[in-house]
Amino acid sequence: MATKTLTAGVMLLMFTLAGCSADEQVTDTSSSQQHTSLPVEVSDVMFVEHEQWQALGQLLPAQQILLSMEVGGRVNERPVTRGDQVNQGTTLIRLDAEDFVLKRNSLDASIKQLAADQRLAFSDRDRLKAMLKRELVSQQDVDQIETRIESLAAQLARLNQERALAERQINYTQLKAPISGRINQVMIEPGQQVQPGQILLELIQTDALIVLTHLPAHRMAALPKQAKLITPTGAIELRLFEQEPLADPVTGLFAVRYQPIADDTNAKQALAKLPLGERYSVTFEQPLPNRLQQIPGSALIDLGQGPHVWQVIDNKAQLTDVSLVRLHNGVALIQPTLAEDSKIVRHGVHRLQPDQAVRILND
Template sequence: MFRHALSLASMFGCALVLVACGNGEPPQQLPRPVMVVQPQPASEARESYPGEVHARYEPELAFRIGGKVVERLVEAGDRVRKDQPLARLDPQDVRLQLDGMRAQVAAAEANLRVAKAEHDRYKALLGRQLVSQSQFDNADNAYRAATARLQQARAEFDVASNQVDYAVLRATSDGLIAQRRIEVGQVVAAGQTAFVLAADGEREVAINLPEQSLERYRVGQDVEVELWSQPGRHYLGKIRELSPAADAQSRTYSARVAFSEQEVPAELGQSALVSIRRDGEVALAVPLSALSAEQGRAHVWRLKADSTVERVEVRTGPFGEQLVPVLEGLEADDWVVLAGVQMLSDNQPVRPVDRHNRPVELAAQE
């Protein structure tokens, strides 16, 4: 009896609760405050790449002959003048070769004197018809061969003399030693790089471009360069050179950016930031936080005139550091939710504010 009375009381209590909740309609959803932004023009969307200031001309200096380094006269960072000695090889071997070639020249000269004397004697005898024509021809050929051998010996002597000079490596122009790659006592081969010289004159910035973005860049394209030593100051420039092949390790393409201005206070080795404006089919760009994806499809939440949001699928371009280019799906006067996009649903009422926490006037988007 007691249990039956308890069951009735429970049923009666549940009925009172249902009556208190009304007629079963869901409670009204309160507007969620959201921060919204408008897509910015793609002309303001840039891709930036770090770089380093280099000289436009950076020849790799090397000995033209092989040998053992006996003296190194400069270090990396030293300023040098044109024709200034930078390093020396052991000259003993090339001097011995020069002495040998000098002896060969002397022997060739002596041989030519003998051949000339024979030639003159046979020529006189031929005029008196005391020797045959064939005998004179043999003497004439010997004389000609001796003349050619002397010319060859003198040419080889000049080569050996040059090699003595090649034992001293000299700067090809005024500039700064950017790299040093040899040590005293090292045996180097002919053509092996000993120094890298940063020649005085124009400066430019070396950057590396990613493989997936290469098609958007071309030689002659305008860029902006900001030196990290001068924040906030931008210099105009152009892409002067673009490598046709990717680096085997980094898989990036090296590029050189030349300054448009004649005199830019850029020192060798300084860090720089090169900004390249996107062009082509990109129309708008939105912040990274405004973009979401589901099942491989990117979308944003767009604000409607009735202060609700709707999910809009968009087609995007390559992601930047802060912005995402939007190729299709948005208009310039749309408002999109900036943050908290994972908490939204279709037709959800919201209270939109801008970055400065000011209410957004919906009439502006109608």
């Protein structure tokens, strides 16, 4: 009886040890599978009917005017400085006009004297004509006074023209703003001597700003008429202004200019407060001719047989070919061949192998 009890105990112990060994083997296998699976991040597949993309745009004035003087002279006053906002007609520079004023005054005196001589000549002509009727003078005397009157008239006309020129030169000693805008560059100081045509100031038109962007050739066939400028203070609606017909020979990009909506005063005021020359993101959106799928550009992999993606199916990586339509700004548009609930590996695609076990980190 004791022998049977001992035998039963030994058998029970053997079954218990065998069970523990089996449990440990299952646990080890599960742990091994978890250890060999590769952690990945995945993205969903999106169906899109509109394409949205971005490019850098630079805020620039639509008009930059280089200002110079019509006459030379010494700068007496420059009441503006760089960055000043000025209105049309504001005086920007004053030259010393004393020489031109003296010339005008001298011409005024000469004109006054000639006018007096002309009046006297008219009086002499009338008197000689009366005397000619009484045969007290000859016709030659009358002809001589007529010639003198014509000469005085010619001299007077010439002096009036010279005076008009002197008056214009006096006006030219003041440089006025041809448009409202902002002083962008100052290249002269009071006391300096300037020459006619010398560039002194640069004036930019702040109420007519544009956004310059450069786009690749494939965007030009269906160039968006609208865009949005993304600034720190918000988005500003833009409209197509003009485009260059030829691409840059170095970059192959086309220069395209957008501007705010004509009657959008708030947009123009918002742009005027931004620093000129600064670059901001410009967002474009346009309808697609066909419904496509959108995936991260980082999900694409090409192993020499065209673009593919890794799909996660039953916790394993499966290589699937796709038809790439366009890749731009890190976003890939593909033909809609993937299932709507597909999970696509978006990072580390070069580490995967077909049927490799994976663990989704961001599901």
